[in-house]
Amino acid sequence: MRAKIVAGNWKMNKTVSEGAQLVEELKSGLAKVDASDVTVVVSPTYVSLSEVVKIAAGSLVNVAAQNVHQEANGAYTGEISADMLKSVGVGYVIIGHSENRTTGETDLIINKKIKSSINNGLKIIFCIGETLLQRKKKLTHKILKNQISKGLKGVKKLNKVLFAYEPVWSIGTGIVPKANDLEKNVNFIRNNLSNKFRLKNPKILYGGSVNTKNVKNLKEINIIDGFLIGAASQDPKKFIDIVKKTFN
Numbered sequence: 001m002r003a004k005i006v007a008g009n010w011k012m013n014k015t016v017s018e019g020a021q022l023v024e025e026l027k028s029g030l031a032k033v034d035a036s037d038v039t040v041v042v043s044p045t046y047v048s049l050s051e052v053v054k055i056a057a058g059s060l061v062n063v064a065a066q067n068v069h070q071e072a073n074g075a076y077t078g079e080i081s082a083d084m085l086k087s088v089g090v091g092y093v094i095i096g097h098s099e100n101r102t103t104g105e106t107d108l109i110i111n112k113k114i115k116s117s118i119n120n121g122l123k124i125i126f127c128i129g130e131t132l133l134q135r136k137k138k139l140t141h142k143i144l145k146n147q148i149s150k151g152l153k154g155v156k157k158l159n160k161v162l163f164a165y166e167p168v169w170s171i172g173t174g175i176v177p178k179a180n181d182l183e184k185n186v187n188f189i190r191n192n193l194s195n196k197f198r199l200k201n202p203k204i205l206y207g208g209s210v211n212t213k214n215v216k217n218l219k220e221i222n223i224i225d226g227f228l229i230g231a232a233s234q235d236p237k238k239f240i241d242i243v244k245k246t247f248n
């Protein structure tokens with residue numbers, strides 16, 4: 001069986017104490033799970049990162065930041081750089097989330113963020129995906145190809161990049177693509193990475209309305225290496241249930 005990754009994206013939810021409690025519950029819940037092939041990742045907000053890193057130390061839980069600034073330092077009020085993330089002990093960073101793309105994050109910015117994060121020893125969860133309108137216009141593959149080629153332009157150490165295919169119309173809507181659609185698109189991403197970037201075995205996650213009910217069907221699509229989960233990752237019981245169902 002392929003090793004699987006289950007990553008939770010808390011988005012702008014959880015205070016520091018709520019986040020700490022969630023991770024404590026995850027730790028004890030996951031200790032009871034046979035999780036030899038599991039990589040579990042949580043993504044708190046910036047303000048909770050160092051607390052969550054402390055609590056997660058020595059457990060199965062890895063910690064990701066939800067974003068990063070593309071520059072190393074300087075006059076960027078309110079922003080956080082990759083070496084700052086590294087300094088709090090974060091292992092991963094989510095880059096290119098559609099919620100940030102819609103507020104002005106361009107492919108060029110994403111590309112700079114990926115480079116800066118790799119230079120600082122972080123692993124990347126690089127999000128790509130088409131909007132509903134793009135899908136209706138049958139532009140999905142064109143969009144995915146474009147996001148990949150611009151996002152990865154000139155990036156070295158591509159083995160540090162995990163991919164998250166998140167169709168925008170699936171995020172927070174309860175709508176999940178049909179299995180054959182999902183397979184087709186993930187295969188397209190795989191082939192594109194293989195042909196254009198010589199990436200032979202990239203890890204590709206699916207994200208968008210994954211929950212405790214649909215995860216069993218989704219995990220049957222064995223070209224997917226795991227999930228990036230929003231809402232259901234904010235409830236420890238649901239998240240642990242998804243981890244269990246992903247591996248059993």
Ligand code: 13P
Nearest residue numbers: 009171172208209230231
């Ligand atoms: P939902 O699981 O809430 O649809 O969110 C998915 C997502 O955006 C993960 O990054």
